[in-house]
Amino acid sequence: MVIRKNEAIILRSRDYSESDRLITFFTKSNGRLTGIAKGARRSKKRFVHSLEQLSYVTIAYADRSTSGLVRIDASELRSAFTGLRGDLARLGYASLSCEMVLEISPERQSNSALFSLLLQYLHQLEQGADPENTSLLFQVRMLSLSGYAPNFQTCVFCGQEAYSGKNWYVSIAEGGLLCTAHPGIHGTYPLSVGTVMLLRRAQQTSLTKLWRLRFDRKSREGCRVFLLDLIRHHLEKDLKSLKLLRQIGALNAAG
Ligand SMILES: [Zn+2]
Structure with a gap:
């Protein structure tokens, strides 16, 4: 013992x-x-x-x-974290992050970077950070730290770098970006090049700088559904905590 x-x-x-x-x-x-x-x-x-x-x-x-x-x-x-427990949206997003970590982390496998991410995220929520913005940053980074990072660098089919061009698509099945040269691919989500850059920064920047990144309205619309679908795809199950967020209208556009 x-x-x-x-x-x-x-x-x-x-x-x-x-x-x-x-x-x-x-x-x-x-x-x-x-x-x-x-x-x-x-x-x-x-x-x-x-x-x-x-x-x-x-x-x-x-x-x-x-x-x-x-x-x-x-x-x-x-x-x-008493400061976030009184606010239903913050509590909902905090519970969602705990459920995600519970489902995505293998038992007894050390991941101190993911621990730090979760701890800082809860502090951010308690200190009044925008809950949805902070949650999207948490989700992108959690996927990277758990070995499920999508490729936001280049088109997974032709290798074109995602620096320019107006429209990009991300495919859960292909595990990353697709450019417009491959029409007819099903199950893709449209993303602007600005959103692609933001997602890339969220994967790579230091943890202390992560929370300064901002999803604007358009980026939120693009990522809200896509990230939850991606996480659901890897976990192979629905997350129970989404129910509360949907009930209070925090995830209006989420599927
Ligand atoms: Zn391509």
């Missing part, structure tokens, strides 16, 4: 038995883990607010093997 202590973000928290809770959390150095918090339903004192979804914590857990559930011994709250 190995005892570990790690920074983590709680991705999902649910009742497990009469007294226990089942917690899935994303650690800074050991990736995604799931564990049982014994007595967490009965003894609120032991885990005060530190096992709720979104919470940023220092978690102590006992791990007996290289797979399966861990035993959560303690969880100390570093930030509950």
Whole structure:
């Protein structure tokens, strides 16, 4: 049995038995883990607010093997992100990001860059950043850090560089851009060259500069549906958190 202590973000928290809770959390150095918090339903004192979804914590857990559930011994709250929990749109986008990380990250596979991205994203939402803009930046970067980055550099068919030309298309099936020389390709999404440049910067710039990038109205329309469809394609499932965002009208144009 190995005892570990790690920074983590709680991705999902649910009742497990009469007294226990089942917690899935994303650690800074050991990736995604799931564990049982014994007595967490009965003894609120032991885990005060530190096992709720979104919470940023220092978690102590006992791990007996290289797979399966861990035993959560303690969880100390570093930030509950209370500033975003009162706003339905921010809460919706934050929950969506937790669900995406939960589904896209393989169990026990370290990805500290993705951890930093999620943590900074939650801080951005709490500090009042535009929730949709920030969410689009998060999604582009999350795909890159998870090994699913689309090719936004050149046409995947003919290699033409995407520096000029008015219209570009992106194909989920082909994994990247297509120029206008290949008509009749189904299932493509139109993107302006400006949007292509923006997506490329969002893949490549440093994490601290990422949040300064801005999707204008047209770029949002182009990317909102395409990015969610791309993520759905890789996860092979629908995301439950989209329901809340749709109910409050935050994703009007999203499919
Ligand atoms: Zn081409």
